[in-house]
Amino acid sequence: MFAIFRKETTGFFSSLTGYIVIIVFLLINSLFMWGLPGEWNILDSGYAGLDTLFLLSPWIFLFLVPAVTMKMIAEEKRLGTMELLYSKPVTERGIVYGKYLAAVTLVLLALVPGIIYYISVYYLGETPGNLDKGGTAGAFIGLFFLAAVYASAGLFASSLTDNQVVAFIIAVILCLFLYLGFDAFAYLPGLRKIDEFVIGLGINEHYKSMSRGVLDIRDIVYFTAVVIMFNEATRMVLLSRKHEKRNWISFGTTIIAVVLAVFAVSFLKIRADLTEDRRYTLSEPSRKILSGIRNDIFVQVWLDGEMPIPFKRLKRSVGEMLDEFRIYSGRKIDYDFINPSESDDPEKRDALYQSLLEKGLNPVNIQDSDPEGGSSQKIIFPGMIVNYNGIEVPVNFLKNNPTLTAEENLLHSAEGLEYELIQPIATLSADTVYRVAFIEGHDEIAEVGVADIIFHMARFFTVDRGVIGGTPGILDKYAAVVIAGPRKEFSESDKFVLDQYIMNGGKVLWLLEEVNVDSDSLVTGETAAIYRPLNLEDQIFRYGARVNPQIVQDVECAQIRLILSSGGVRQQPVSVPWLYFPLLTPNPGHPITRNINRVKGEFSNYIDTVGLDPNISKKILLSTSATARTLSPPFFISLREAEMFPDERSFNKSGLPVAVLLEGVFPSAFRNRLTGNLVNDESVRVRNESVPTRMIVVADGDIIRNEVRRSGNLETPLPLGQDRYTLEMFGNRDFILNSLNYLVDDNGIMELRSRELKLRLLDSKEVKTRRAFWQIVNIAGPVLLVLIAGALFGWLRKNKYTKP
Template identity: 60%
Template sequence: MLKARQNDNTRMKEWLQFLIRIAAIIVIALLLSLLRVRIDLTEDKRYTLSEPTRRILAGTGNDIFIQVYLDGDMPVPLKRLRRSVKEMLEEFRIAARRKIDYEFINPAETKDPQQREAQYASLYNKGLNPVNIQASDREGGKSQKMIFPGMLINYNEIEIPVNFLKNNPSVSYEQNILHSIEGLEYEMIQTIATVSSDTVYKVAFLEGRNELAEIDVADITIHLAKFFTIDRGSINGRPGILDNYAAVIIADPAVEFSEPDKLVLDQYIMNGGRVLWLVEQVEISSDSLATGETTGLYRPLNIEDQLFRYGVRINPEVIQDLDCMVIRVAVSTGEQQQLVPAPWVYYPRLYPGHDHPITKNLNRVQGRFVNTIDTVGLDPAIRKTVLLTSSAQSRTLTPPLIIRLKEAEQIPDEQLYNKAHLPVAVLLEGIFPSAFRNRMISGLVNDKDFKPKNESVETKMIVVADGDIIRNDVRRTGTAGTPYPLGQDRLTGEMMGNRDFIINCLNYLVDDHGLMELRSREMKLRLLDRTRIRDEKIFWQMINLGLPVLIMIVSGIIYSFFRKKIYTGKG
């Protein structure tokens, strides 16, 4: 009787200890879910938000609702992208103190074709880019399916699209998915920072020297307007007129700068202003090529001395590059003429650098009659970074030039293209000397109290030796015009990196949060060995299925053995 009671007490203690352990595990799990203790053990810290991101999310005033249009049946790489988006959104939600809600939507879910097409049109009009993929049906067949790998971020009745799938034709599909995952945090937080900020930066296109017209920069203006307030105007020699602008764009001027205007720009820079220079020293009319030939003439802009003081020199020479765009030329075939594609060495496909946030994972950039840039001076206070270059097979021509369309029909002599990686765009950062230091300026300004600075505060500028990089093509209909997307190859439909390059330049110039550094994030692409998967598939399936069962059986035998031994010993 006593022995049976002791056994009952022992069993009760065992059950009590078991229940206490279960309760402790549940309590710890609840505490961890409330405390949100998260440890990122990945080598590349892909689940760790940057400090600027956390700061912006913590300061978010109102709720943010995000609709992600990446759901349903899709290939495995896109499922991996979807999982990364969901994980990033969950990290954002925690950092924003649950002020972010999100949902995943399959835009192809509706069975009604008309409703589906209307949904597609609505998403496209809102700014999401469609992508065609190959999907499997239930019968095992293949079909084309349209997806919209992006999201709509809604804040205070403002809705902004974010396209996060990269489409760089120069890298593999897997690399594009990886680059998309790398850029998720930047793409999302940049948009959230824009819509939730109380301060909207102002950017000005300068006018007055035959710069590109509004229609010629219409596409980039529309896309920059998502981040900035965009104005246009002339300086007219008025000091301080640019002080309210975070950045200034000088887009392909054709007339020399006056000394008063140069002084206004110089002092704007001395006070911390940022400038995107898109200027060239050789005047070539692309429109004149319609007649069969055009000329290239040296065109000074009277800013050569100013840019030299800042650390660069634009050379009056035109790049010819074997890695170039293709144009249509008329070729006679008997009595008829046909338009056939031909390489045009005057339109290089420029290479972006891979080591800077502005150009990381950027598509190639289309140039037209591009000049070259030299960095000059050894001032340690000015840091210089080359952003765009020609290919390894290029050369330069010095004006005066006669450029004939028939050159496209000729096979170029590769031995003549012996120059490599000619700089086309340069970022300058640091403290700049004034271009008017030790110069008399009394006749340049009417304000007697005006006192120029001889040295700038810490600031930055970007110099691009091609004004056409920011120019979109225009479809003319009488006096009206419709802009084509900036950087779109009208022959192939390929989107070059021009638009993203300009947007990244402006975001970098005015970036006060340090968000652009997020574009430098790198993740390693760990692909499985497909040959080994095929050869060892059955073996690893047996391991995965059989090993857990074997471990359970062995554990049960060991537990029974020791339990029996303990109680036998007690008996």
């Protein structure tokens, strides 16, 4: 066998044809990856990776591998040297596997000059070496298996004829069918019921996973099985001259054994994600939820068509994540990518845009530049609609933080994909829906003021509103309660009901202030800030926090619209900073606040964490900037303050906490107190210590309040967190939704928001200034290596055979 191997490799490199085949292969790869502009070009993509190589190779291999294998047996037949081989002490299996190993080796040698690609991307990184080495290694392993299958199919084609050209054509058709043919057949009407099985017979389904650095035992066994079957089929072609029954029995036994091995391994889920940040490894909560899905889920992803390269990468990330979901759900999840701008009819296109808006998808207006310096505007919808049992849920997965670059926003979008995709699936497939109550009776924010957040909460919860009324146990059916901006004191009986609710594991989102500011009075130009206790101070203090009765001012603040006057002349409305509306900084290290925009506060107070109870952990979720100060009531607030430039030296307080998460076992606020006058029912068991639970204290009730547009008697709620003038979206809605989801999260889904991926960019300055240099290196370099290797091989061969 090894003699056959040496003969084939030496013969390939002894002819000019071999070098031409390799050079053409490298030139095609190099031109697409480095020369021709477009989405395949690494320099244009701006990302440090060799994804283009692994996407192009299946297509280029369609011609490279058949060119390598076409003469291996066909030429032997044409020249009549096969009989000479049969006379040698080598079996038909030795002939087949010797030639096969030579074919695979030659294809792999054709990839060796491509090491220049890897070195170039390595040093072109924004930080040298920031490409994903593990994922790249895994993808090269996938490329090896792909070449192995193509080589076995090409060798089989060569055994069927004595004409090299015919062998080449048969091999190309056969490899193309293996790669895409089964996918096409799966969509035939008669095969729809077994489409997943048919698709699984093709190479594409198995190579997709490996090409991104994920090795699955089922894929490896599949590729190995296909290689064995083709090689054994080639051996049978060679043995056909003997007409011996035992050969067919041996062949049949081998095929049956291979098929049984593939079938047995199909039940195993042994996978290795070689990417450095485990990009394609689903969390245990996600796998548990997906394995429990009972009915089919269909996902429409409205992100397709022509768009900038970063959005195409986001599209690919979504597809890859959905592929992982399909695997762990037992193929119960199906998806389709749709281009919302596909129609040429403007009316139909606008109608579809409006329909997607009404369903809850947010459009993005992008500007795409072309190489000639021109640009075009396009609307895309980076989101999807999840359909389960006729219920549709919208999911927007594009993060849009104005303080971050476009690349960072897209990276954060990719980081949050698993959470954004699994959250609606978990909600839709759950047996029960959590109930959340908004507490009334203490002059909390009116229903229209929280209409937007209630609308979005309805995706996850059943939402009620009601009065406690001092009734013990009235809150027990709720997973969480929300206390949104109360302005009146709580009675001791209501406090007791809340306390016992917490002691029994209830969760509370407290949004309250100790200083009252009547914002409506500001239309007259002035209002007052007055201390207003809510009789909750002692209770929240016992749980580990204190809301300080002081108003925060922050240089990092939102703006308000004022009509300023100059020389007695009224000017147009202008936006001016308003120090009383701080832009609160989310804690990037916690899943509630990771990757959300800054949260807009209004007349916020701040929080101190108190106590040293080891059973209670405290984490700051929102805080002021490094340039803040506090004001103690009472004092007047005037709009004229917006016209004054603040003295930043007085803003000397940094990172004042405005929202705090408390977790653990809490002591009762009524411990060591007589509660007989609060409980008339003797069957009520009073607890002095809670079971493990959570609560969030926010020192600003307005964080949950949406603005309302009023026209006569008509009240229209505006989106929570949206600036009504600039339309900028702050993180208020995301903060509230994440807070509630975290409070009631019993399966750990919220922890997925802590996932962190590395931003792997090219050095844009190096790409711009030395673009031509890197193009020359990567287009001419591999070819030059082949020519040098060929000259060296020829020189060594000449010296070997010309020695006296």
